[in-house]
Amino acid sequence: AQSVTQLGSHVSVSEGALVLLRCNYSSSVPPYLFWYVQYPNQGLQLLLKYTSAATLVKGINGFEAEFKKSETSFHLTKPSAHMSDAAEYFCAVSRGDYGNNRLAFGKGNQVVVIP
Amino acid sequence: GAGVSQTPSNKVTEKGKYVELRCDPISGHTALYWYRQSLGQGPEFLIYFQGTGAADDSGLPNDRFFAVRPEGSVSTLKIQRTERGDSAVYLCASSPRTSGRADTQYFGPGTRLTVL
Numbered sequence: 001a002q003s004v005t006q007l008g009s010h011v012s013v014s015e016g017a018l019v020l021l022r023c024n025y026s027s028s029v030p031p032y033l034f035w036y037v038q039y040p041n042q043g044l045q046l047l048l049k050y051t052s053a054a055t056l057v058k059g060i061n062g063f064e065a066e067f068k069k070s071e072t073s074f075h076l077t078k079p080s081a082h083m084s085d086a087a088e089y090f091c092a093v094s095r096g097d098y099g100n101n102r103l104a105f106g107k108g109n110q111v112v113v114i115p
Numbered sequence: 116g117a118g119v120s121q122t123p124s125n126k127v128t129e130k131g132k133y134v135e136l137r138c139d140p141i142s143g144h145t146a147l148y149w150y151r152q153s154l155g156q157g158p159e160f161l162i163y164f165q166g167t168g169a170a171d172d173s174g175l176p177n178d179r180f181f182a183v184r185p186e187g188s189v190s191t192l193k194i195q196r197t198e199r200g201d202s203a204v205y206l207c208a209s210s211p212r213t214s215g216r217a218d219t220q221y222f223g224p225g226t227r228l229t230v231l
Contacts, residue, residue: 009155032217043119043206043222044158051217090157094217100171101210101218102148105157 002027002093004074006106013085014114019063019078021109023091026072032094033074034103035065039087047089050074061085086113117141119223121207127229128197136192136226140209147190148220149182150206158206164190165212197230204228 005024013019025031032051036044048059055067061084065076074091088110092103120139128134140147145166150158160174164184172182179197184190194201204227208220 006157034219036222041224043224044208045222046219049217049219092157095160100163100165101146101212101220102160102163102171102174103150103158103220104160105150107155107157 001104002029002031002095003104004033004091004093004106006091006109008109009107010110010112012112012114013081015083016080019076019081019085019111021076021089021091021111023065023074023076023106024072025074025091025093027093032101033065033067034092034094035059035063035074035076036090036092036105037061037087038090038108044090047076081111081113083113083115086111119207119209119221121205121223121226123226124224125227125229127231129231130197130199132197132230134194134197134228136194136205136228138190138192138207138209138223140188140190140207141211141221142188144209144211144221145187146210146212146218146220147184148208148210149190149192150208152204152206152225154203161192161205194228197228199230202228202230 035047091106147164149161152158163171204225208222210218
């Protein structure tokens, strides 16, 4: 069954520094992969998704992720962290069949931005 | 336009009681999902509706959990004989279902359920 792994529950990054959040997937079929962000007291918001088109995916708020089949990875990056990037980030893989996009999420990364 | 809304935002109940959690999806979205998020964990899939029917309920933990979507829009998640282990944030998401596995899901803010 499809699954994702996110290591390191808490990630601290200095303002202006690179943000790197790691996600590795396991899938018996070509995966569809997603990154979501959750701000306090808000619903999950899609940052970006990989659906077998371009391997480098650009999302909102300056984030991007690269799909690497050889490494079974879909790491999320942002060149320069802003204070507003403090949130929880989840990687997810679609586990469903056609028409059913049930998602399997990782445990998430809580990002803290240090001024 | 309006996003996914969930009511109540918080629910505190006593062990053994019955609760209902409501989800209003984005208008016109045919697919609706329920997830449960426990503290320190990512969301876990519970059930998927396509229109009025539950197309996949494989994530429901046991028969105390049930969900309906009688008119293909609003959905209600029902939990009988609540247990302390049911305490979590219950998330609802909807999507337009244009391509299935690639569809973006739009999440509501969740209902935080606390069972005392």
